Amino acid sequence: MTVTLELNSAAAESSTRRALSDISLAVAKCKKIVVVTGAGISCSCGIPDFRSSDGLYALVKQQYPDVVLKGRDLFDASLFRDSTSTSVFYTFISQLKRSIDSATPAPTHRFIKTLDAKRKLLRSYTQNIDGLEERVGLCGSSSQEAKASGKGKSKLKLKEVKNVQLHGDIHRVRCTYCSANFPCTDEHLEMFNNGVPPDCPECSTRSSARVARSARALKIGTLRPAIVLYDEPHPLGDDIGTIQTSDIGRKPDMLIIMGTSLKVHGLKKLVKDFAKAVHASADVSPGSSPKPTKSWQGKVVFVNKTAPGSEWADIIDYHVAGETDKWTDRVIADWKKMRPSDWEVQKTLVLEGEETGFKVVKELAGAAKGKGKAVKGKRKPDIENIIPDDVFSADISTDHPKSIASAPSSPSKRRQSASHYSDVESSPRKKHAAKFASDFERLQVSERGLLFGDATNSPSKVPGTDDFVMGELEPPKPKMRRGRAATVSTKQQADVIPRSKSVGKARMDCVEIPARRRAGRAL
Numbered sequence: 001m002t003v004t005l006e007l008n009s010a011a012a013e014s015s016t017r018r019a020l021s022d023i024s025l026a027v028a029k030c031k032k033i034v035v036v037t038g039a040g041i042s043c044s045c046g047i048p049d050f051r052s053s054d055g056l057y058a059l060v061k062q063q064y065p066d067v068v069l070k071g072r073d074l075f076d077a078s079l080f081r082d083s084t085s086t087s088v089f090y091t092f093i094s095q096l097k098r099s100i101d102s103a104t105p106a107p108t109h110r111f112i113k114t115l116d117a118k119r120k121l122l123r124s125y126t127q128n129i130d131g132l133e134e135r136v137g138l139c140g141s142s143s144q145e146a147k148a149s150g151k152g153k154s155k156l157k158l159k160e161v162k163n164v165q166l167h168g169d170i171h172r173v174r175c176t177y178c179s180a181n182f183p184c185t186d187e188h189l190e191m192f193n194n195g196v197p198p199d200c201p202e203c204s205t206r207s208s209a210r211v212a213r214s215a216r217a218l219k220i221g222t223l224r225p226a227i228v229l230y231d232e233p234h235p236l237g238d239d240i241g242t243i244q245t246s247d248i249g250r251k252p253d254m255l256i257i258m259g260t261s262l263k264v265h266g267l268k269k270l271v272k273d274f275a276k277a278v279h280a281s282a283d284v285s286p287g288s289s290p291k292p293t294k295s296w297q298g299k300v301v302f303v304n305k306t307a308p309g310s311e312w313a314d315i316i317d318y319h320v321a322g323e324t325d326k327w328t329d330r331v332i333a334d335w336k337k338m339r340p341s342d343w344e345v346q347k348t349l350v351l352e353g354e355e356t357g358f359k360v361v362k363e364l365a366g367a368a369k370g371k372g373k374a375v376k377g378k379r380k381p382d383i384e385n386i387i388p389d390d391v392f393s394a395d396i397s398t399d400h401p402k403s404i405a406s407a408p409s410s411p412s413k414r415r416q417s418a419s420h421y422s423d424v425e426s427s428p429r430k431k432h433a434a435k436f437a438s439d440f441e442r443l444q445v446s447e448r449g450l451l452f453g454d455a456t457n458s459p460s461k462v463p464g465t466d467d468f469v470m471g472e473l474e475p476p477k478p479k480m481r482r483g484r485a486a487t488v489s490t491k492q493q494a495d496v497i498p499r500s501k502s503v504g505k506a507r508m509d510c511v512e513i514p515a516r517r518r519a520g521r522a523l
Contacts, residue, residue, distance in 0.1 A: 038260025
């Protein structure tokens, strides 16, 4: 259920004042805030909105009653079908562009920039075409800095874009034929004021080049303001969809909607998707740990003079009725009171001379952050890996007295040596290789070749020489059979050998007797 808070009655009612303070605390504590803005945040800059009684729709109908029936018709893509409505559109846009050029950013624009400077802004989505967010330092999706120069599918540098312009930028013009994009200059405004669109220089250059080589001339398109009208696709629609999907996946913890009536269908879907993600960040799933939900997390705040419709009852948590500039100033004031450490400024002083004194060369806002968190930065030069003169006796402490102040918390992150060039404190494989190299160096040059020589074919060693021989090869010893025969004494062996000889002689005599008988028969 949406809770309505009257900003003007905050001083009188304590409950309203307490609720507004809780919202300010939520802004100060949240880290992934999504901001959605409309034309209402630029009203204090002198730029009219669209749907109010003195807005652009009423102004268009008053100036051109015979051309349009409703003011919205002048911002519909169908106006290009008629030359009269097209001429009126160009004239009206040139006048609007000149009023925007004379405007200055409002406190609401600076508030969004403050969220980005404090690293709390996840992304800003705006319906405005005035480009005032870019003047305060937020890179817009229509700016040249956000254009991708590679050959990939994406036309934008997604990480560089901080402000997504849902309806384009009035400060740029694009071709109706080749979609080339150019900055809007005074020459373009003069032609727009007369109701005549200028020709596209890109198309003209290509057509002239073809005519010069006797080829057929190409069609030349005209330039129009690079804003997105009703019933017209966004030229960067795919990239904007990718950015939105990425931001929803990063789980935003707060959604702030300012200065819009939430009537456009595309914006309504975008707000509902982000509101669902914000509410999901505050819910505790059944399988999660029983950690209590933070009270300031998961809020959807709507700041506008008019109340939202009934369809937003279960989506918007708080409706702050009032001007956006007044509410943002209150949030900044409460933020400074409740969390003054976020606004501390660290200054770096450099002594230039006795007469000039100190000079501020750097300022860091909110330097003291976190409890026990290491500050990211460059490594100190006193702990660089410098090759010492003697790697086996390296002592960094003598050359660099400012060594590591404290050991890292993790043993794997501790420095094993003052220099990673030392072989003594390196891995076991390197130690073994270093020991083998040192032993090899001690050998004479003539002795190194004998390490892989053939000792069996080498000549006999001459007395008095110092030839290095690894060893002599001995003939292999006969294998002894294990058994009872292996335990026979020497005397028994002497008796067995003659016996075997006598037995062999007797066998020979037996062979000779049959041979003699055969010889006698033959005679």
